[in-house]
Amino acid sequence: MEKLDIKATNDTPRVILDPGNDIFEISGRSLPEDVVTFYQPVLDWLEEYQTNPNKNTEFVFKYIYFNTATSKLIQDILLVLEILHESGNAIKVLWYHERDDEDMYDQGLEFKENVNIPFDIIAY
Numbered sequence: 001m002e003k004l005d006i007k008a009t010n011d012t013p014r015v016i017l018d019p020g021n022d023i024f025e026i027s028g029r030s031l032p033e034d035v036v037t038f039y040q041p042v043l044d045w046l047e048e049y050q051t052n053p054n055k056n057t058e059f060v061f062k063y064i065y066f067n068t069a070t071s072k073l074i075q076d077i078l079l080v081l082e083i084l085h086e087s088g089n090a091i092k093v094l095w096y097h098e099r100d101d102e103d104m105y106d107q108g109l110e111f112k113e114n115v116n117i118p119f120d121i122i123a124y
Contacts, residue, residue, distance in 0.1 A: 001052065004045045012038055013063065017045050019054050026077075027062035027096075035069040039076070046080045053089050057081075062096040063104060071107070078115045085117045092118040099123040 003018035013028035032038035059081055061074070078093065085091040095111065097104035105121060112119040 001049065004041060006041070013066075015042055017042070017049070019049065019057075022054060022056070022058070024057055025060040025062065027060070027064075029064050030066035030070040032070075035067070035073055039070075039073040043073075043076060043080065046077065050080065050084055050087075053084055056090040056092075057084070058092045058094055060094045060096065061108075063107075064098075065104075066107075074111065075114065078111060078117065082115045082117050092120070095119065095121045096124055097121065 001019055003020065003023075004015060005018070006012070006015040008014035008028045011029065011031045011033070013026050013030045015026050016023050018024075026042070030038075059077075066074070081091050081093065093112075093115075095108035097108060105123070108119075108121040112121065
């Protein structure tokens, strides 16, 4: 499966989905003008990935900031990962936040409560 590699900008995160190297990460700031258009390739890629996933998938979220519209798309991504998990695949979410960023920590807790996936919240 082809990797998806979207370079970060001032308003959009870096996205790298590379099953060949076991890299599944979204990181940076997410304030795109059209959040659905930005995240649609990610959702499309994940839909295809469901047909032949790796034995183990650790999906990393390492946001510095995201807007309210992005939170809906993060939830959509987590729901696809939950489907994979419920289908018997080894899925784990790693939610990174800066040690003093309580808002990002709280966001991670909220997402963790909304899905049935192994989900670690990690301060750095």
